Amino acid sequence: MDYRYCVLALEVQDLSVRFGEFQALEGVSLAVPEGAFVAIVGPNGAGKSTLLKAILGLVPFRGKIRVLGRSLRETDPLWFGYVPQIKTFDRSFPALSLELVVTGLRRRWPFRLSSREKEEALAALSRVGAEALAFRPLGRLSGGQLQRVYLARALIRRPRILLLDEPATGVDRVGEVDLYRYLEAYQEESGATVLMITHDWEAAHHASHVLVLNRRVVGFGPPERALTEECLRQAFGHLGHAHGLYLGGGHA
Amino acid sequence: MPTGCIWGVGMLDALGYPFFQRALLAGLLVSLLSGLLSPFVVQRRLSFLGDGLAHAAFAGVALGLFLRGEPLWFALPFTFLVAMAITLVKEKTELSEDTAIGVFFALSVALGAVFLSKARGYVGDAMGYLFGSLLAVSPGDLWAMGLLLLFALFLLPLWGPLAYATLDRELALSDRVPVVLHDYLLSGFLAVSLVLAVKVVGIILVAAFLVIPGAAARLLSRTFAGLTLLSLLLAILSTVLGLFLSFLLDWPSGASIVLLQAVLFGLAFVKTVFSVRK
Numbered sequence: 001m002d003y004r005y006c007v008l009a010l011e012v013q014d015l016s017v018r019f020g021e022f023q024a025l026e027g028v029s030l031a032v033p034e035g036a037f038v039a040i041v042g043p044n045g046a047g048k049s050t051l052l053k054a055i056l057g058l059v060p061f062r063g064k065i066r067v068l069g070r071s072l073r074e075t076d077p078l079w080f081g082y083v084p085q086i087k088t089f090d091r092s093f094p095a096l097s098l099e100l101v102v103t104g105l106r107r108r109w110p111f112r113l114s115s116r117e118k119e120e121a122l123a124a125l126s127r128v129g130a131e132a133l134a135f136r137p138l139g140r141l142s143g144g145q146l147q148r149v150y151l152a153r154a155l156i157r158r159p160r161i162l163l164l165d166e167p168a169t170g171v172d173r174v175g176e177v178d179l180y181r182y183l184e185a186y187q188e189e190s191g192a193t194v195l196m197i198t199h200d201w202e203a204a205h206h207a208s209h210v211l212v213l214n215r216r217v218v219g220f221g222p223p224e225r226a227l228t229e230e231c232l233r234q235a236f237g238h239l240g241h242a243h244g245l246y247l248g249g250g251h252a
Numbered sequence: 253m254p255t256g257c258i259w260g261v262g263m264l265d266a267l268g269y270p271f272f273q274r275a276l277l278a279g280l281l282v283s284l285l286s287g288l289l290s291p292f293v294v295q296r297r298l299s300f301l302g303d304g305l306a307h308a309a310f311a312g313v314a315l316g317l318f319l320r321g322e323p324l325w326f327a328l329p330f331t332f333l334v335a336m337a338i339t340l341v342k343e344k345t346e347l348s349e350d351t352a353i354g355v356f357f358a359l360s361v362a363l364g365a366v367f368l369s370k371a372r373g374y375v376g377d378a379m380g381y382l383f384g385s386l387l388a389v390s391p392g393d394l395w396a397m398g399l400l401l402l403f404a405l406f407l408l409p410l411w412g413p414l415a416y417a418t419l420d421r422e423l424a425l426s427d428r429v430p431v432v433l434h435d436y437l438l439s440g441f442l443a444v445s446l447v448l449a450v451k452v453v454g455i456i457l458v459a460a461f462l463v464i465p466g467a468a469a470r471l472l473s474r475t476f477a478g479l480t481l482l483s484l485l486l487a488i489l490s491t492v493l494g495l496f497l498s499f500l501l502d503w504p505s506g507a508s509i510v511l512l513q514a515v516l517f518g519l520a521f522v523k524t525v526f527s528v529r530k
Contacts, residue, residue, distance in 0.1 A: 056426045082426045089420035093295055094473050100419070107427040108412030109419065111477045137474060138419075 008069070009034040009161060009193035010055065015063035017050050023215065024050040025061075030211060030220050032193060034068070034160075037183075039207035039223075040197045043236050046214045048197045049085055052163045055195075056082060068160060077107060081154030083147070085165035085197070091139040097149045098134045101125060104153040124156035125149070128182050143170025147179070155186055162186075164196040168203070180206070201227065259500060266499040274389040275452060275505065279491040281397045282449040282461075285404050287487030288411075289445055290466030291479045292438060295418045301338065301439070302459035304353035304360070305446045308334035310455045311360040312447070313381045314367035323381060324393065328447045334360060335443035339436050384454030384506030386498055397448050407441055414438060415476050452491075454506035461506075464513040465490065471520040486516055 010032040017025040025047040032038055040048050054061045057072050067075045081104070101121040102110045110117070125131045130148040133141060141149065147167055154162060162183070168176045180203060187194055196207070204210050210226035212219035212235045219231035266272045293299060312327030319326070334356050341352035380388050417424035417431045425431050446458050453461045469482035494509030501508070 057428070058422065058425055077426070077428045080426070082423070084422055084426075088422055090295060090418065092470075093419045094470065094476055094479050095419060096475060099475065103416055103423070103427075106412070107416070107429065109415030109476060111412065111480075 007034040008032065009036065009067065010195070011064070011066040012051075012055075013064040015051075015054060015061055015065065017047065017054055017059055017061045019059075024059075025054070026215055028063070028213075028217055030217060032195070032209065034193055035187070035191045036209050037187060037194045037207045038196070038209045038211055039204035040195060040211045040213055041199070041201065041204050041227075041235070042213035042218070046235065048213055049165050051213065052082070052165055052195065052197065055161075055163060056080060078157045079160045081157060081159030081162045081192075083150045083154050083162075083164045083167050085169060089138070093139065095138045096135050097125065097130070097138055097141065097152075098122070100138055100149055101134075101153045101156055104156040120156055121152070124152040127155060127186075128152045129178055144172060144175045147171055148175075151179070151182065155182075158190060158192075160190075160192050162192055162194045162196075164194065166197050166199065168198065168200060176200075262500045263496050266496060271387050271389070272495070272499055274391065274394055275386045276492065276495055278389045278394055278397055278448075279452050279495050279505075279509070280488060281394075281401050282445070282452055283465075283487035283491040284484065285401060285407075285441075285445045286449060286461050287465050287484035288407060288480065289438075289442060290462055290464075290483045290487065291469065291476065292414060292418060292466075293442070293462045294466035294470055295476075296438075298349075298442070299459065299463045300350050300353050301335075301442065302446065302462045304338065304357040305331050305335055305443050306450075306455050306459045307357050307364070308360040308443075309447050309450050309458070310381075311364035311367065313450070313455065314364040314371065318367040318371035320371075322392075324396070324447060324451065327450065328444065331443040331447050332440055335439040336436060339439045343432060343435065380454075381450060382455050383504040384450075384452050384457065384509075386495065386505045388451045393451060400444055400448060404441060404444065407437075410434060410437065411480070419476075452495075452505055453509055454504065457506040457510045460510045460513065461487075464510065464517050468513070468517040468520040471517075471524045486513070490516060 008031050012028055012030050015025055015028040028051065040051065042048050050059060053059045055065060055067070065072055067079065098113065098118065098121045099110055101124055102113055102117050105117060105120065122131060122134055125134050128148045128151050130145065130152055133145055133149060147170060151167065168179055171179060183194060186192065198204055204227060205223045207223060209221060210223045211217065212226050212231045214235040218235040219226035219228065293302060308331040309327045312330030313323040315330065316323030316326035338349070338352045338356050341347060342349045413424065413429045414434055417429055417434060421431055442462065445462065449458045449461050465483045465487040466479070468486055469479050473479035473482055490512040491509050494512045495505055497503060497512065498505040498508035
């Protein structure tokens, strides 16, 4: 047994999130071992992003969340590396990619970069194959390039928990393969826990755990146990044209 | 004597007058604060907030004239409260910020009109506040400005977190930056900065004072730090030159400063257009 799985990276108990009349999550409970790679799947509006935001303390919730044995208040923000789904950043903001990456270390916008910060940021960009983007204005990057820069920003702090909200959005097929390679390499060397929202069921098949979510936990466990026809039908209502995927892990 | 020399002598003359020295010092103090805030106003699209707060300052000045007190001491708390109220409505409801500003903008103008109508004998004083006047800055004002600017030094450590949340609010929140508290602080600093600038620039043009340096600097900057430094430089330059222009040509000081800022913006725009074509 891998020693990393002995500790719980994340314990969620009876988590509920409500936005006005809309119940985004209800009674969600799960325990994620440290070092696990969890793929979170579910239909649109299933509360996947809300779950990650609750873990980050971005939305008010009821229930309990513990990270590495600590309550959220006791956690250090630097434990978390977050790559949001929709880049809500202001594209007109004058910024270089390198500066955004350094916010991963400083948690504030840098007025001036020290040579050590520059080195670390370049190394983080290089790790995700984006060294060439270091001095490019953030507002002129494509969706795929932005994902790499945001990932470098998340990795530079060497997080213990990586929270990725559809990181492959806007990334071409080659870039997507690269992305998973970077994640695997980081996880291998650091033993970090990864929670990744994805609509790519093939990627989900390669995870150590899969969480099938539709406001409640529909299934959670190793891919062969969670990605069953019953779970997916329960979560999505129907399997549609993707019905061939859930068993084999091939392309739709 | 060549025209340049005449202007040079005129500028030296101006420096000999205590009222001009006070206006220059006040202008420098105000432009430091405005130059620092202007990049946030531009990047957070708060120029309408500047307009709204300027009208709140108008209501405060009118209240001061009506009660025969020092108008700035009424304008300062009134504008600050309006800034807090606008931010509160934005944070606590689903109304957009411009809607909240629109409501308080109208309320302020209505209150200002009522107060001014009751302070009939003092309407002439109100003109100085509307367009700014070199003669308006008293030694007491300078002390007050100095004190408030000391308080505004608290803004400096907030530059990094404010800039971070300006770029990506969600990312800043995920790093536990107290973004909402900073929104209130920024609104408060804008209110203070606006009221301080009213005597030199005037109520009508004071919002431009918070927008144009940042807008011109944005056209020429690749980084937010560069934008902030350039905005400070342009605010100081336009204020100093604008005040001299006001003295030499007998123009209202606010109009002189803002006209110079507009020229600087035009130059920055031309440079940007030509750089893109190349």
